[in-house]
Amino acid sequence: MGTQRRARYTLRQRLGYRMDNLFSRGATGMVAWLGVATLGLILVTTTLATVAGIGPEGEGVGFIESLWLNMLRTLDPGTMGADVGWPFRIISLVATLGGILIVSSLIGLLASAISAKVEELQRGKTLVLEAGHTLVLGWSPKIFPILSELLLANANQRSASIVVLAPVAKSEMDEQIRSRVGTRRNVRILCRTGVPFEHADLSITNAQYAKSIIALGSDEVDQDAQVIKTVLALVGNELVPRDVPVVAEVTHRRNADALRAATGNQVVVIQPSEIIAHITAQISRQPGLSVVYQELLDFDGDEIYFHHEAGLVGRTFGDCLNAFESSAVMGVRSANGRVRLKPPMNMVFAPGDEIIAIAEDDDMIAMTGITGVEPPTPLHREPLTQSTPECILVLGWNDLGPLILRELDRYVAPGSKAKIALDRELVGVGATELAHELTNLSVQFEDAGKDHDDVDRLLREDGYANVMILCYRHGVTEAQADARALMTLLQTLQTSERLDRSVHVITELLDVRDVRLAPQTTADHFVVSERLSSLLLVQLSENMELLGVFTDLFDAEGAEIYLRPASHYLVPGETVQFSSLVEAGGRREEVVLGYRIASLAHSEEESFGVFLNPPKSSSLTLGLDDSLIVLAEDA
Numbered sequence: 001m002g003t004q005r006r007a008r009y010t011l012r013q014r015l016g017y018r019m020d021n022l023f024s025r026g027a028t029g030m031v032a033w034l035g036v037a038t039l040g041l042i043l044v045t046t047t048l049a050t051v052a053g054i055g056p057e058g059e060g061v062g063f064i065e066s067l068w069l070n071m072l073r074t075l076d077p078g079t080m081g082a083d084v085g086w087p088f089r090i091i092s093l094v095a096t097l098g099g100i101l102i103v104s105s106l107i108g109l110l111a112s113a114i115s116a117k118v119e120e121l122q123r124g125k126t127l128v129l130e131a132g133h134t135l136v137l138g139w140s141p142k143i144f145p146i147l148s149e150l151l152l153a154n155a156n157q158r159s160a161s162i163v164v165l166a167p168v169a170k171s172e173m174d175e176q177i178r179s180r181v182g183t184r185r186n187v188r189i190l191c192r193t194g195v196p197f198e199h200a201d202l203s204i205t206n207a208q209y210a211k212s213i214i215a216l217g218s219d220e221v222d223q224d225a226q227v228i229k230t231v232l233a234l235v236g237n238e239l240v241p242r243d244v245p246v247v248a249e250v251t252h253r254r255n256a257d258a259l260r261a262a263t264g265n266q267v268v269v270i271q272p273s274e275i276i277a278h279i280t281a282q283i284s285r286q287p288g289l290s291v292v293y294q295e296l297l298d299f300d301g302d303e304i305y306f307h308h309e310a311g312l313v314g315r316t317f318g319d320c321l322n323a324f325e326s327s328a329v330m331g332v333r334s335a336n337g338r339v340r341l342k343p344p345m346n347m348v349f350a351p352g353d354e355i356i357a358i359a360e361d362d363d364m365i366a367m368t369g370i371t372g373v374e375p376p377t378p379l380h381r382e383p384l385t386q387s388t389p390e391c392i393l394v395l396g397w398n399d400l401g402p403l404i405l406r407e408l409d410r411y412v413a414p415g416s417k418a419k420i421a422l423d424r425e426l427v428g429v430g431a432t433e434l435a436h437e438l439t440n441l442s443v444q445f446e447d448a449g450k451d452h453d454d455v456d457r458l459l460r461e462d463g464y465a466n467v468m469i470l471c472y473r474h475g476v477t478e479a480q481a482d483a484r485a486l487m488t489l490l491q492t493l494q495t496s497e498r499l500d501r502s503v504h505v506i507t508e509l510l511d512v513r514d515v516r517l518a519p520q521t522t523a524d525h526f527v528v529s530e531r532l533s534s535l536l537l538v539q540l541s542e543n544m545e546l547l548g549v550f551t552d553l554f555d556a557e558g559a560e561i562y563l564r565p566a567s568h569y570l571v572p573g574e575t576v577q578f579s580s581l582v583e584a585g586g587r588r589e590e591v592v593l594g595y596r597i598a599s600l601a602h603s604e605e606e607s608f609g610v611f612l613n614p615p616k617s618s619s620l621t622l623g624l625d626d627s628l629i630v631l632a633e634d635a
Contacts, residue, residue, distance in 0.1 A: 038102045042071050124170030124193035130161045131209040134541060137196035137230050138216030139166035139173070140223075141478065142249075145512060145534035146214065147181045147189065152299035153542050154187050161188040165205050167195050180513075197229035199239070207240050212541040215248040224255045235263050242266050245544045247537055268540050268547055272533030277403030278554045280527050284392070284404075284468055284506045285411060286563045288596045290527055291610040292629055293561075296358070297535035302613045304549055306333055306354045307365040313353075315370065318345035318586045320355060322579045325368040328593045328613040330631055331356035331549070331559075339548030342559040342591050342631045356549060358593065358613045368616075373577075375584035376570035389415035391462045392441075395448075395455065395488050396470040397422040400508070402434050404468070409441040410556045416441045421448035421458055426472040455491040459499065467492055469507040482514040489518060559631050563596060566622035573623065579616040581628060591631040598625035 046067045048054075134150055136143065147162065154160035164173060173191040183189065194201025196215070207213060215230045217223030231248050234240050246267045250256040256269045263269075283289040295301055307327075312320055320329050331341035335352025359365045390412050394401065397420055405418060418441055434443055448454040458464070469488050471481040489507045496503040509515060512531045539546055552558045569584045569592075570576055578595075585592035593612055600609030612629065614620070622628075 038106065041102065042067065124173075124191055125204065126192075127204045128163050128190055128192060128206050130163060130190070130206055132211045133161040133163050133190075133206070133209075135205055135207055135210040135213045136162065136164045136216065137166070137202075137205075137213065138218060138226065139164075139168050140216050140218050141510065141530050142216060142534040142537070144177075144180045145531045146216075146538055147177060149299050149535060149538040151181070151184050151187050153538060155184065155299075157186060159186060159188075161190060163205050163210075164189065164191045165194050165196055165201060166191075167193065169193060197226065197233040199233060202233060202239060207234060208244070210240065210244055213240065213244060213246045214537055214541050215246065216537075217249055217251065224250050224252055228255065228259055231259060231263060231267055235266055245541065247541045247544070249533070249537060268544055270533075270536060270540070272536070273400055273403055275536060275550075275554055276527070276532055277400055277407050278556070279532060280400070280404050280468070280506065280508070281407035281411065282560070283527060284408070284466055284504070285390075287504055288563055288601065288608065288610055288627070289561065291608050292563075292594075292612065293532070294535070295607070295610065295612050297532065297539060299538070302328075302358045302360050304330075304546060305357055305359055305362045305365060306545060307357055307362070308352075308354045309367050311367050312349040312355070313351055315349055316345060317343050317347045317349070319370050320349070321582050321586050321591065322373055322616055323367050323370045324355075324357065324365060325616050326613075327357040327359040327365045328591075329355050329357050330591050330593060331552075333545075333548070337548075339552055341549065341552045342589075342633065345586055345589060360613075373579045373583040375580050375587060376574060376576045378567065378569050378571070378584070389413050389417070390466065391416070391464050392418040393458055393464040393467045394418060394420040394470060395422075395458075395467065395492070396472055396485060396508075397427050398470050398473045401470055405434065405438065405441060405443060407556065409438045412440050414440045417444070417462070418442070419444045419446060419458070419462070419464075421446045421454065423448065423472070426475045455488065456495045459492065459495045459501075459503070463501075465501075465503060467503055467505045469505065471508050471510055478510045482509050482511055485509060486514065486518055559591075559633050561593070562630055562632050563627040564590075564630050564632075565624075566595070566626040566628055567624055569628055570622065572626075573621060575619055575621045577616070578614050578618050578620060582616065585628070585630055589632075592628055593631060594629040595620065595622060596627045596629060598623070598627070 046063065049066045050061075050063045134154075136146060143164070143166075147164075150162050154162075164177075166173065170191045170193050173193075177189055177191070181189075192201075192204055194204065196202065213234065215227050215234075217227045227248050227250055231246060234246060240246070244266075246263075248259065248267055248269050249272055250259060250269050251271065251273060253271060253274075256271050259267065259269050279290070279293055283293070296304060309320075312323070317329075317332060323329075331339065332343050332347065332349070333339050333354045333356055335350060339356070340347075341356070355365075357365050392408065392412075394405075401420065408416075408418070420443065422445065424447060446458075448458065459467070469485050469492070471485050473481060476484070485507055486509075489505060492503065492505055496505075506527060507518070508527050509518075510530055515526050518526065536550065539550070553560065566572060569581055578592075581595070582592045594614060595611055597606075597609040597611070600606040603609065610629070
């Protein structure tokens with residue numbers, strides 16, 4: 001081996017190199033070095049003054065006193081102004097000049113370090129030291145209703161926290177949340193900037209100690225890919241324990257099925273478009289149903305809970321309907337975990353079975369006793385079935401359209417028709433193609449603009465009684481889409497008034513804030529798609545066990561919610577207790593959950609006339625136009 005050659009450097013170069021290495025470590029190394037230099041300067045001047053017997057009055061002082069005097073002169077140049085005697089003045093001048101150089105640099109570095117720390121905090125890259133928090137990964141328009149509902153869900157907690165990790169500047173996230181969501185004293189919202197599927201960024205969120213995690217897609221084309229990578233980063237690398245629930249939003253069924261198969265029961269995967277399509281199809285045929293769904297999905301009012309009641313063992317499901325004064329029993333979860341909404345009335349409770357109930361809070365579910373109740377005499381003993389074909393007019397179009405029509409096809413009578421009037425310039429490629437599985441509903445597409453004459457002409461044709469307005473999602477912003485939908489709604493209402501025809505209109509809006517801009521706000525006019533899917537995400541993040549309930553509720557083959565004419569259950573104008581209406585529904589194999597007063601349909605303060613889970617002992621008088629809210633298996 002050859003000899004290793006060593007380069008020769010001067011002492012000045014070596015010292016400079018060491019200083020460069022020290023300073024390159026950041027403010028910590030520089031502050032430490034300057035602190036040592038300051039201490040060294042004070043010790044040198046103190047030693048000289050003590051050995052030479054130099055003091056402020058011309059006489060020497062002790063080491064400790066001299067150390068104190070030199071430290072003051074190092075830190076404050078003004079201290080030496082009253083010094084006496086040139087020997088002490090010279091010592092003080094050396095300490096002061098050294099202090100100006102070193103201490104001022106030290107102060108400057110401390111200020112820079114503080115500024116850098118503040119900047120780091122503003123960038124949102126610092127570690128979150130939270131536990132039991134809700135972690136939201138991703139950023140989309142859904143984030144605002146999600147945060148609003150999480151604030152309500154944690155309103156009764158003494159101290160709760162929500163952490164948001166998204167590839168958006170922290171300052172921008174904070175500003176938008178303050179303006180669109182607001183704050184609560186007992187709930188902290190902490191934003192961090194990062195890529196949700198990057199392990200280094202996920203590690204600052206303390207995800208392993210989260211109460212629950214919500215994985216959101218963005219508005220980009222590959223939103224499913226982002227969600228899938230985020231979930232795999234959480235579960236695949238075992239970043240979070242299996243007892244931490246993860247709720248993921250995936251658009252396409254194939255991706256959703258693959259993600260469920262890959263992650264097992266730890267991850268709840270939902271497809272918002274299918275849920276929105278089901279709800280929209282239902283509320284387009286039943287005025288007021290949108291408010292019922294919102295009441296069940298949000299955290300403002302009554303919610304769905306599971307409750308074990310030992311006193312029900314050996315009793316039938318029909319017996320328990322009136323056994324809870326302040327709760328509406330809607331189903332049973334068996335000991336094996338099977339969820340059944342509206343089981344047969346003669347089903348007998350077994351040990352370990354739980355009721356599924358609507359209540360204001362879980363501690364409000366209390367059995368008040370099983371007593372016999374007589375139902376009122378109805379005006380019509382049998383429900384009036386709707387078997388005539390329907391004509392539906394759809395104004396506007398988006399990817400939800402085909403899903404909604406497929407759902408409608410399962411409810412309408414054979415021979416029903418749907419006309420879709422759309423602006424093809426604002427429709428995505430292939431969006432107007434429908435599968436051939438439609439059996440009861442025939443579909444016709446027609447080019448139409450946004451002129452008032454088009455709406456007027458279309459409403460005059462075929463006597464449309466149901467109109468659905470969908471937002472365009474291609475080539476326009478969210479604000480432009482909502483503005484166009486609201487304008488179409490206004491034109492529709494004006495035309496129906498001029499024709500003196502009652503038209504049931506459903507309008508899809510993307511931003512919940514735009515509902516207040518609409519004319520004639522009623523319970524049955526609007527579906528805010530982003531809000532509905534956001535509510536479901538939050539409900540499942542707070543309680544994953546509700547998945548079976550919502551799956552059954554949104555499945556057209558199972559029990560669903562209907563608004564039935566009150567005259568099917570009592571003579572209009574008769575005053576009865578709500579418990580007697582519950583009994584009437586039970587004898588028809590239905591579960592009565594509440595009622596709707598038609599005269600309050602325009603009153604937001606009265607929940608648009610929708611009353612879920614009233615006390616069983618409350619008295620009410622229903623008119624011919626009023627309805628009961630029931631859980632049943634067919635219309």
